[in-house]
Amino acid sequence: MTETVSTAGPHAATSGLDLSTLSLMLEALDDFIAASLTPELQLELDHEDRCPEDIVRAMSDPDTLGVQLVFIPEEFGGMGGSAWDSYRVCEAMARKDIGLATAVFATFLGSDPIVFGGTPEQQEHWLTRIAGEGLVFAYGATEPEAGSDLGAMTTTAERITADDGTVTAYRITGRKQWISNGSIADFSTVLAATEDGPSWFVVPQDSAGFSSGPPEDKHGLRLSNTSALYLDDVEVPADHLIGEVEGKGLVQAQNVFGYTRLMVAAFGLGGGWEALDRSLAYSVERVQGGSPLSEKQGFTHKLIVPWAVRLEAARSFIEHTATRLDAGAGAEGALNTEGAIAKYMSTEAGIAAADAAIQAHGGYGYTRPYVVEKIRRDVRITTIYEGTSEIMEMTIARDRWQRHLKSGGRHYSDMADRLEAMHAAQPSAGADIAALACRALAVVLEACRTGRLTRNQHVLFRLGELIAWTETAAVFVTKAAAAAEQSLHEKCLSRFDADALAVMSRVFAREAAQKVALEGTRWVAGASEPGSAQLTTIGDVPTARIMAAQAGLVTDLDTVRDILYAPFGSGSPLSATG
Known part of the structure; x- marks a missing residue:
């Protein structure tokens, strides 16, 4: 599962917080939310569809909690957390309340165009203020008609020039939809079309012509403020153009x-x-x-x-x-x-x-x-947010389809070879079963190639799902093998030991392999005409071996159950029948 990596980028080659500092932050976060958001208040806020702005701002106050410091580089007054640190903090916040977690995440997301595309001066100015003042940001990308298609936006930024032709400011007009922190943010980063292409701008919330709609009446996430943003000839100085070069907005977003x-x-x-x-x-x-x-x-x-x-x-x-x-x-x-x-x-x-x-x-x-x-x-x-599951399926399928083609159909077969070698060294993790999933996927992809079946969008999306399951199975058995070798990342949770991870990875590998074998062949057949050559090709899917690999599944499920209930004092296997 190894890949060649680059050392470039804002998050390059960083170990982030040491384990003790991360543990202290997670403990402080737990204590703060427990004191600030009682279960009774949480249910009341949810019932009233009300964002606790005071708690959101206190979470960002560096003198109170300053959770946003994890996401800000050290040179700008932050803690310089790694991706590992950010994941652990985000999971911890979500366990308390995904609405509050979204409010904090929105500031991080709103500052991202600055982190990845701002000039050194812009980064110094804005990121230092977010760290030191606890500014709340919003991320204004999505539009009512464009949805997740950022290239289809209609918000525009018109140049305002001096007599000598120098751009002094921009006039922004448009509307943004589904914006987290939209009504409570101090600043918003707004994506707008300029003469040279989509570009990000920092827009102060108190700018003339800038307003927000009422909070959306949402199905869930009711502790998070979500509203539309309206920009009616909003003027911002030229130095509020992130990167001070037009047309870099989509690249900055993709990065x-x-x-x-x-x-x-x-x-x-x-x-x-x-x-x-x-x-x-x-x-x-x-x-x-x-x-x-x-x-x-x-x-x-x-x-x-x-x-x-x-x-x-x-x-x-x-x-x-x-x-x-x-x-x-x-x-x-x-x-x-x-x-x-x-x-x-x-x-x-x-x-x-x-x-x-x-x-x-x-x-x-x-x-x-x-x-x-x-x-x-x-x-x-x-x-839905940050890209729907369907966009994820499309993203996964398109990229891995290209890998399949460029490797001459060997990409997942080669992955299977590596997993089988891993199984020889660590036979308990289920790497051999994950390898079967890879081999089945390779056959399905090749059948789709010969039959040109990816012309069907639904088939392409279903491939994305099967690829995600297969790669996750491969990664999970790799983690279980690493646990057996006592080489897990130091920031891994300690809830499940090596034996527990091994049995869980076997269970998942079985499900992934069966999913690819049954659903993969189903969609190849379903998208083909009777007698097509690819219907013969899918006979190479190792279905019989995958079915045979299901042996022992119920016993493993029993073991996982016992592991999960062990903290409650169950000292012996639970009844098989109840």
């Missing part, structure tokens, strides 16, 4: 997707695990038919175990991507696809885990006091 999507992935992970942990605790106490739900295999193996496995599989890909970003591989958008896989797998798993948590709580799960219904509403947005 950060690998990083920002990793943070949203952490939101999905945090929300999913919070819901799942509430279900674990509830099932130990809730007695049905004379015994706790936790002792019923029909309950645990449907509503608990699968989601713990998927969340930890997704975590492994977040950590894999964070490691590469911190090694300097994020230059020029090099990890957009990895960020997309991390976001796709984590947010989809987060939603599924939260949905299962409602079911696990029965009727209580459908009520506000048990919180899981709120988590389910909140985590839903993670598959």
Whole structure:
């Protein structure tokens, strides 16, 4: 799974905070939110659809908490956190409240064009103020009609020139939609079309002609302020053009997707695990038919175990991507696809885990006091903002399709070879099963090539899904093997030991391999005409070996269950039948 990396870019080759400093920040964050946002207040704010601006600003106050310092380079007064640090902080915030997490993330996102595209003078001015004054930012990219298609925006920035032709200012006109912190930010970074192309501008919230709409009435994320921004001939000085060169806006936006999507992935992970942990605790106490739900295999193996496995599989890909970003591989958008896989797998798993948590709580799960219904509403947005799941599928499929073509169809076969070599050294992690998923995927992709099946957009998107599952399986078994060799990253959570990671990675690898074998061949056949050559090709998918690899699955599910419930005092395997 190794890749050649660059050492360029704002997040290049950084180890970030030392482990003790990160631990202190996470502890301080936990203490602050526990004191500031009681469960009663949280439910009240959610019910009233009200953003606690005082808490948002206190979180950004360097004299109170200063959580934004993690995201700001040291030379500008921040802590210079790494991608690993940012992921851990974002997960911790999401476990408390994804709305509050979004408010903090919006300032980070709003400052990103400055970090990645600002002149040294602009970086010094704005980033130092965010660090030292706790300024709240918004990120104004999305528009009502354009949605996620930044190239289709209609907001414009017209040059204002002096008599000698020098550009002195810009006049911005347009509308932005779904803007986090839109009504409460001190400044917004706004993407607008100039004569030379899309460009970012820093716009003070008190500028003449700049206003925000009422807060959106949202399905979830109700502790986050979200509103439209209206720009009616808003004038900003020329030095508010980020980078002071027009036309760099889309490049600057693309350069950060690998990083920002990793943070949203952490939101999905945090929300999913919070819901799942509430279900674990509830099932130990809730007695049905004379015994706790936790002792019923029909309950645990449907509503608990699968989601713990998927969340930890997704975590492994977040950590894999964070490691590469911190090694300097994020230059020029090099990890957009990895960020997309991390976001796709984590947010989809987060939603599924939260949905299962409602079911696990029965009727209580459908009520506000048990919180899981709120988590389910909140985590839903993670598959939409910073790129929908469908955009993630497209991003993944297009990039990996090109790798398949350029490698002569060898990309995933070569990955399978590496996994099989890993299995020889660490046979317990399931690397051999992940290798089967890779080999099946290679056959499916080649069948799509010979049949020109990617002309069907739906087929392309389904390939994106299968690729994400396959690569996540490969990364998860790699993490499990590293745990067995005691070579995990020092900032890994210690909740699951090497044996636990091995059994969970085996479970996930089985599911990934089966998914590719069954769904991959289904879509090849479904997009083909009867008698097409590719229908013969998919016979090379190692379906029989993948089915044989399912042997032992239920035993492994039992083991995962016992691991999850061990902290509750279960000293022996739970009943298989309940």
